[in-house]
Amino acid sequence: MPAVLNLDQIKEALKQIDPVEVIIKSIEEGFVAYSQGKVVVPPIGELVFEEPRGDTHIKYGYIRHDDYYVIKIASGFYDNPKLGLPTSSGLMLLFSQKTGELVAVLIDDGYLTQVRTAAAGAVVGKYFAPQKIRRVGVFGAGVQGRMQVEYLRYVRDFKDVIVWGVNQGELDRYKADMTPKGFLIQTTFDPEEIASTCNVIITATPSYTPLLKAAQVRKGTHITAMGSDTAEKHELDPAILKKADKLAVDSIPQSLLRGEVFKALEAGTIKKADLVELGTAISDRKFQRQSDDEITVVDLTGVAVQDIQISKAVWRVVAGRK
Amino acid sequence: MPAVLNLDQIKEALKQIDPVEVIIKSIEEGFVAYSQGKVVVPPIGELVFEEPRGDTHIKYGYIRHDDYYVIKIASGFYDNPKLGLPTSSGLMLLFSQKTGELVAVLIDDGYLTQVRTAAAGAVVGKYFAPQKIRRVGVFGAGVQGRMQVEYLRYVRDFKDVIVWGVNQGELDRYKADMTPKGFLIQTTFDPEEIASTCNVIITATPSYTPLLKAAQVRKGTHITAMGSDTAEKHELDPAILKKADKLAVDSIPQSLLRGEVFKALEAGTIKKADLVELGTAISDRKFQRQSDDEITVVDLTGVAVQDIQISKAVWRVVAGRK
Numbered sequence: 001m002p003a004v005l006n007l008d009q010i011k012e013a014l015k016q017i018d019p020v021e022v023i024i025k026s027i028e029e030g031f032v033a034y035s036q037g038k039v040v041v042p043p044i045g046e047l048v049f050e051e052p053r054g055d056t057h058i059k060y061g062y063i064r065h066d067d068y069y070v071i072k073i074a075s076g077f078y079d080n081p082k083l084g085l086p087t088s089s090g091l092m093l094l095f096s097q098k099t100g101e102l103v104a105v106l107i108d109d110g111y112l113t114q115v116r117t118a119a120a121g122a123v124v125g126k127y128f129a130p131q132k133i134r135r136v137g138v139f140g141a142g143v144q145g146r147m148q149v150e151y152l153r154y155v156r157d158f159k160d161v162i163v164w165g166v167n168q169g170e171l172d173r174y175k176a177d178m179t180p181k182g183f184l185i186q187t188t189f190d191p192e193e194i195a196s197t198c199n200v201i202i203t204a205t206p207s208y209t210p211l212l213k214a215a216q217v218r219k220g221t222h223i224t225a226m227g228s229d230t231a232e233k234h235e236l237d238p239a240i241l242k243k244a245d246k247l248a249v250d251s252i253p254q255s256l257l258r259g260e261v262f263k264a265l266e267a268g269t270i271k272k273a274d275l276v277e278l279g280t281a282i283s284d285r286k287f288q289r290q291s292d293d294e295i296t297v298v299d300l301t302g303v304a305v306q307d308i309q310i311s312k313a314v315w316r317v318v319a320g321r322k
Numbered sequence: 323m324p325a326v327l328n329l330d331q332i333k334e335a336l337k338q339i340d341p342v343e344v345i346i347k348s349i350e351e352g353f354v355a356y357s358q359g360k361v362v363v364p365p366i367g368e369l370v371f372e373e374p375r376g377d378t379h380i381k382y383g384y385i386r387h388d389d390y391y392v393i394k395i396a397s398g399f400y401d402n403p404k405l406g407l408p409t410s411s412g413l414m415l416l417f418s419q420k421t422g423e424l425v426a427v428l429i430d431d432g433y434l435t436q437v438r439t440a441a442a443g444a445v446v447g448k449y450f451a452p453q454k455i456r457r458v459g460v461f462g463a464g465v466q467g468r469m470q471v472e473y474l475r476y477v478r479d480f481k482d483v484i485v486w487g488v489n490q491g492e493l494d495r496y497k498a499d500m501t502p503k504g505f506l507i508q509t510t511f512d513p514e515e516i517a518s519t520c521n522v523i524i525t526a527t528p529s530y531t532p533l534l535k536a537a538q539v540r541k542g543t544h545i546t547a548m549g550s551d552t553a554e555k556h557e558l559d560p561a562i563l564k565k566a567d568k569l570a571v572d573s574i575p576q577s578l579l580r581g582e583v584f585k586a587l588e589a590g591t592i593k594k595a596d597l598v599e600l601g602t603a604i605s606d607r608k609f610q611r612q613s614d615d616e617i618t619v620v621d622l623t624g625v626a627v628q629d630i631q632i633s634k635a636v637w638r639v640v641a642g643r644k
Contacts, residue, residue, distance in 0.1 A: 002429065004326050045367045045380060047391060054422050058367060058380060058393065069369060071380065073393060073415070075422035089422050093395070100376050100397035100411050105427055107324065 002102040003318060010108050013317040014115065020154050023313055024126070027119040028282060030309035031250065033063050035279025040064065041304045052079040061304040062097055068315070069097050070308040074110060092311045104315050112314065116306035118147035120250065120278075121202065121224050126155040127281055127288040128246065128296040129200050129222045133158040137198030139191070139212075139235065140205035140227060141165035141174040148202045148226065150181065156200075162186040164194055164211070192216060203227050203235035214239035219293050226300040228259045236260050236297070238267035245294040247274055248281045251303045260299040324424040325640055332430050335639040336437065342476050345635055349441040350448070350604060352631035353572065355385050357601025362386065363626045374401040383626040384419055390637070391419050392630040396432060414633045426637050434636065438628035440469035442572065442600075443524065443546050448477040449603055449610045450568065450618040451522050451544045455480035459520030461513070461534075461557065462527035462549060463487035463496040470524045470548065472503065484508040484516055486533070514538060525549050525557035536561035541615050548622040550581045558582050558619070560589035567616040569596055570603045573625045582621040 005013065017023055033039050045058035054077035062069035074090035081087060092112055094104040106112060121144075133156050138145045141163050149161055161183045165171045171187035178185050188194065194201060195216035203211060205227045214237045217223070223244075228234045241247055241264040252275050255261035264270045278298065281287035289296050327335065339345055355361050367380030376399035384391035396412035403409060414434055416426040428434060443466075455478050460467045463485050471483055483505045487493045493509035500507050510516065516523060517538035525533060527549045536559050539545070545566075550556045563569055563586040574597050577583035586592045600620060603609035611618050 001326075001328050004323075004427070006323050040369065042367060042369065045364060045382065047362065047364065047382060047384065049384075049391075049419060051387065052420060054419075056391070056417070056422060058382065060367065060369060060380065062369065062371075065373065069371075069378070071395060073417075073424075075417070077420075077422040080421055083421065085421055085423070089424065091424055095378070095395075095397070097371060097376075098374060098399075099402055099405065099407055100378060100399040101407075102395075102411065102413055102429060105326070107424065 003104045005104065005106050005314070005318065007107065007109050007111055010106055010111065010314055013314045016317045017313060023115065023310070024119045024122045024151065024154055026309045026313050027116055027306055028123045028126075030063070030305040031120075031123060031277075031279035031303070032282050033279070034251070034303055034305045035277040035283070038064050039305045039308075049077075052077060054078065059304045059307060061308060063305065063308060067097055068103065068308070068312055069095050070304070070311045071095070072113070072304070072307045074113065092307060094311045094315050104311075104318065106311060106314060112310045113302075113307070114143055114147055116310040117144060117226060117300070117302060118151040119310070120300055120306055121148040121226060122151040122155050123282070124224045124278065124298045124300070125152045125200070128248070128298055129156050130220060130289065130292050132292070133200050135160040135162060135198045137194030137201045138163045139194070139201070139203045141170040142204060144204040144226060145174065145202070146178060148204055148224070149178065149183065152200070152202075159184050162188055162194055162198060164188050164191060205235055206233060207235045208233055210237040211235050212240060213237045214243050217243060217295060219295065222289065222296045224298050224300065225260045229301045231258050231262055234260050234263040238264035238269040241297055242269040243295055244297040246287065246289060246296040248276045248278050248287065248298045250278050250300045252277055254301045254303065255299055259301045260297075325426045327426065327428050327636070327640065329429065329431050329433055332428055332433065332636055335636045338639045339635060345437065345632070346441045346444045346448070346473065346476055348631045348635050349438055349628055350445045352385070352627040353442070353445060353599075353601035353625070354604050355601070356573065356625055356627045357599040357605070360386050361627045361630075371399075374399060376400065381626045381629060383630060385627065385630060388419055390425065390630070390634055391417050392626070392633045393417070394435070394626070394629045396435065414629060416633045416637050426633075426640065428633060428636060434632045435624075435629070436465055436469055438632040439466060439548060439622070439624060440473040441632070442622055442628055443470040443548060444473040444477050445604070446546045446600065446620045446622070447474045447522070450570070450620055451478050452542060452611065452614050454614070455522050457482040457484060457520045459516030459523045460485045461516070461523070461525040463492040464526065466526040466548060467496065467524070468500060470526055470546070471500065471505065474522070481506050484510055484520060486510050486513060486516055527557055528555060529557045530555055532559040533557050534562060535559045536565050539565060539617060541617065544611065544618045546620050546622065547582045551623050553580050553584055556582050556585040560586035560591040563619055564591040565617055566619040568609065568611060568618040570598045570600050570609065570620045572600050572622045574599055576623045576625065577621055581623045582619075
């Protein structure tokens with residue numbers, strides 16, 4: 001029988017990964033393998049439901065010659081809150097690449113996706129954020145607005161954070177949650193306050209209209225754009241991508257179809273040839289930030305190799321305990 | 323937490339479905355819903371591995387306005403026998419169509435696929451086999467060669483069975499296994515012995531060349547062809563499909579791409595317009611066997627709605643016990 005882990009057991013396993021840099025490193029290695037063409041990722045499977053409204057996505061793949069392959073199933077059922085249930089649920093299945101056997105069922109309800117996404121932000125920070133962070137500005141006071149900041153601290157030293165949100169309640173909760181973790185939190189409704197005081201900006205909203213304009217982005221700013229993951233959403237003025245000295249994406253094929261890059265290509269501010277993959281940038285210093293004056297933008301849409309890597313990281317802990 | 327059932331628990335649950343006709347009925351209802359266009363079945367997901375050789379298929383779908391949706395993951399790793407492991411493994415995941423939540427993980431190692439395939443054979447028998455079976459002829463002494471016969475007995479009264487195989491050892495094992503179940507088993511290496519003495523024939527082999535020729539098929543014969551499920555495999559001379567008075571398939575879209583019908587279309591012995599779906603035939607008597615003299619052929623390639631129905635049938639037992 002395969003191991004079956006619930007969310008508490010998965011969180012417990014993650015806590016035992018010490019230091020947390022091990023998780024970040026494994027996601028980093030995943031991006032490198034992906035950009036080297038070593039990862040097999042077939043098209044995403046999809047089921048759409050109308051009554052009640054919902055959708056389920058099946059993402060799956062493997063790194064060639066690795067020990068495992070992973071199938072992730074994630075769903076969003078948008079009327080669930082009326083029933084007192086969370087909108088999202090999901091799981092990751094880890095199989096042996098040697099025998100096909102099911103090794104582990106990780107019923108994480110989407111939590112591992114949050115972790116691997118935050119860890120990707122840390123990988124981006126490691127190669128693109130200025131060495132000395134003045135203040136981190138965050139658009140979006142949700143889960144990723146918190147976790148991106150927490151994970152970034154594993155690769156850069158900083159304390160000052162300013163968060164932008166849509167209502168004071170969510171900003172107050174953000175401050176209440178993050179202050180005990182050692183951050184000095186300011187809140188704002190004014191994007192300019194973020195643009196003018198932060199040299200690292202994280203966008204983590206489901207926005208359909210740009211939050212920042214190109215004229216607001218100062219020399220020396222790094223932006224991690226991780227909120228937009230569809231053809232409709234975007235958080236940055238397409239002119240910002242043109243203004244960037246360095247522009248990277250987690251996956252070129254995906255960014256041609258969704259996120260900030262898709263919008264900028266559509267607007268004609270950038271060309272496909274301007275794109276470099278994160279995994280390529282990790283392996284080649286010339287694609288990384290070169291000085292404290294450069295503007296860098298990295299657009300993340302989420303890649304199945306992150307799911308593969310985080311599942312394996314959890315499983316290594318559990319298997320080691322056996 | 324969802325329920326997680328292993329193979330023993332799944333077999334135990336199946337035993338509690340009393341009478342077995344309930345399973346056959348649920349598969350029958352699945353075919354009807356499918357042919358009425360009520361079933362959503364997206365394209366199959368696939369992962370192919372080279373070292374060691376293996377493949378994994380993800381089949382999924384749902385009946386509109388039903389309570390559940392199902393994702394089936396099935397793999398074949400062809401070097402497993404060298405490790406003393408079975409080639410196939412797999413599981414079915416049952417999710418709520420109301421909330422997206424994972425309800426049950428059925429780690430059946432492919433067994434439920436065997437059951438739903440045998441039950442489909444019984445549905446075919448119910449509407450196409452002559453009322454009075456003289457003898458059942460089976461090509462293939464494997465799992466389906468056994469289970470098709472066992473399930474057929476739920477819809478027709480018979481005892482005499484003759485089985486064709488490729489070596490005496492497998493035929494002897496077949497006889498040893500099936501005799502205690504109340505069947506009178508003969509064995510043969512000669513297809514003509516089957517064609518000349520049986521009015522129900524089941525083909526359950528992975529053959530790439532026809533086992534039966536058109537001239538051998540007598541008036542009044544019913545053939546259930548369930549072995550071929552790819553574009554390469556077939557078990558029947560394409561002229562047999564032309565000779566048939568009634569010809570049905572489980573899924574028209576699938577049969578255009580694989581199995582006996584694909585080969586016969588390719589050979590030009592039949593046209594797409596000759597095809598009727600099993601679900602349509604169940605609902606409309608004129609597509610079923612009309613007399614003891616007719617030749618009928620039904621080609622099964624396997625449809626995801628069968629997986630949906632069998633998972634639900636198992637889950638109803640388990641949920642009822644809770």
